[in-house]
Amino acid sequence: MQIVWMSILAIIVLNIIFAMITVFREKRDIAATWAWLLVLMLLPGVGFVFYLFIGNKLSRKKIFDIKAQESIGMPELVQAQKEMLADDEDLLSSRQATENAKEMASLFLESDESILTKGNKIQIFTDGAEKYDALIKDIYKAEHHIHMIYYIFKDDKIGNRVLAALEERAAAGVEVFVIYDALGSRALKPKFFKKLKALGGEAETFFGSRFSFINLRFNYRNHRKIVIIDGKIGYTGGFNVGDEYLGEYKKFGYWRDTHLKIEGNAVLPLQSRFLMDWNATVSHHKLEYQESYFPLMKKKGKSNMQIVSSGPDTETQQIKKGYIKMISMAKESVFIQTPYFVPDDSVLETIEIAVMSGIDVKIMIPNKPDHPFIYRATTYYAAELVAAGAEVYIYNNGFLHAKTIVIDGEICSIGTANFDIRSFKLNFEVNAFIYDPEIARQQKEIFYKDIESSYLLTQSLLDGQSRWLKFKQTFSRLFSPIL
Incomplete structure (x- = not known):
């Protein structure tokens, strides 16, 4: 009996030592450190499995690979806007040039190099059926390219409607590139995009793994929802691709979300964001600047806006x-x-x-x-x-x-x-x-x-x-x- 208790004590002591080494070997905020210590202490052995999958920070190499993707098409515009701010020139129209708006614009130019665009047309969707009817209609009108990122993409009714539209455009010679998250779309089989790929389109998983049940980057997900059509129309917001977003799951009932359709030059930073995410996702077919990706547009509406991104590749939040x-x-x-x-x-x-x-x-x-x-x-x-x-x-x-x-x-x-x-x-x-x-x-x-x-x-x-x-x-x- 004494040997058993000595063994248990030894396991507890070793668990404490390894827990402290595991958590403190990486720089993280104090609250997260204590939370992980609690998990590792309360769940000996099992806690380390959790940590392996969701506690490990991104490797320095992967952070470098993501950061190394140039902000394609944007640096010159960012620098020009910073110079305007330095010269006290007004970036915003008089109707929208409040002090608060000026401060926000300056914050994002400095922290995220987010350009401010004027004269955008914005449509707000709060209903999934309306959003997807509009999106699919715009996909069928695409002439040059369709670029898409979704955290969740499902093989269901709405997923197949979107896929059918993408396939039709790919068959017509339109460039179709899709990124879907490996965790959010974990139920999606690669064969789902087989026909699209045969037609010349491409679909890639973000932070995927060769083994579906082992993914050590499980904790870092691409939660973005972005669609760019011909560099002129952009969609972003809360809706993913799945029937539950149409209110067809009894568990959730009606799905109340908010999504944007954007027409105007605010589409350009969405386009740049997609290109960076694509190049960070794939090892082949890296995308470079093309004028057709960034068509400068005349005024479409009245709204000034900035597209702002964040992620674990930076500490700025x-x-x-x-x-x-x-x-x-x-x-x-x-x-x-x-x-x-x-x-x-x-x-x-x-x-x-x-x-x-x-x-x-x-x-x-x-x-x-x-x-x-x-x-x-x-x-x-x-x-x-x-x-x-x-x-x-x-x-x-x-x-x-x-x-x-x-x-x-x-x-x-x-x-x-x-x-x-x-x-x-x-x-x-x-x-x-x-x-x-x-x-x-x-x-x-x-x-x-x-x-x-x-x-x-x-x-x-x-x-x-x-x-x-x-x-x-x-x-x-x-x-x-x-x-």
Whole structure:
């Protein structure tokens, strides 16, 4: 018996030593370090398997490979805009040249080299059927190229409708390139794109693995949703390709999301983003600058905007900084919609400061989880904000997947990044930051319409929660830095 206890003690001591070596050998923030230590301590052996798949940081070589992809077609425009700022020249039209917009434009030029484009036409979609009807119609009109990135691409009704449109255009000689994420689209078999490839198109998995069940880059996903058609039309936002996004899964019910169709020169940075992601994904057929990829367009609409990207290849966390900047600049209101609300301390404190400053802060989250562990952490932080004085609404008409923020009816952001640490640090994301009061007011009206299908989370409702539910929320929150 003594030998057994000595063996158990030895295993515990070795587990502690290896846990500390494993976690501290890579630079990471303190909260994530302690969260991983907790996992490794509580789950001896099993914790190391989790860490191997989702705790390992990107290798320096892979980060270099991603960063080495030039910002194709953009450097000259970025430099010109920086010089304009240095000379105090106005980048924005007078109608949209508020001090807040100028500060945001400067922030993204410096942190992400994101050019500011004027005169874009924007259409907001909140319904999956409408979004895909418009997208497929535009795909069939493509004349030169269709470039597409989706985190989730499924072999179902809508997936096959999109594929059929891509195949038809590829057969007509249009260049068709597709990137789909290896984890998000894990159920998709390579043969799904066999006909498209035979017709001259290409489809590649982002951060894939030769062995579907072993992928040591499991934790770093391309969560972007981007479509570029002829360099003139762009789509980005929350909708993936799958029937659940049309509200056809009973588990979720109606799928409430937000997506953009963009016409104008804001399509150019989306095009550049695709080319960089493509070149970081493939080992063959690297893409280079072509004039046909970047057709400069005359004014299509009235909206000024910047396309901002972030990912684990940089420590800057550009989109998170944009969210913080927007919230801290607000004078009247901050409206946020997100399916996952797991903020780090900097974001949470910025929101709480806004509440305490008398800003009208409204946050909307779903009434059901698609990832239970993350949802429990979301409801924990929602309760914190209710206690601070914010209004938290629970969307009750299906599943809310929109990733939006609007301040003062003046500036808004719509994109792929959630209000969680994963989107801030681990996923490759893209957001549109829009400096147009008309679009911001439109987004604010959408929020108010969604309130009609929501209920207010009150302190009395929180007090009525069971102890077991509160325990699950608190326990999930402990792991928020690594969710």
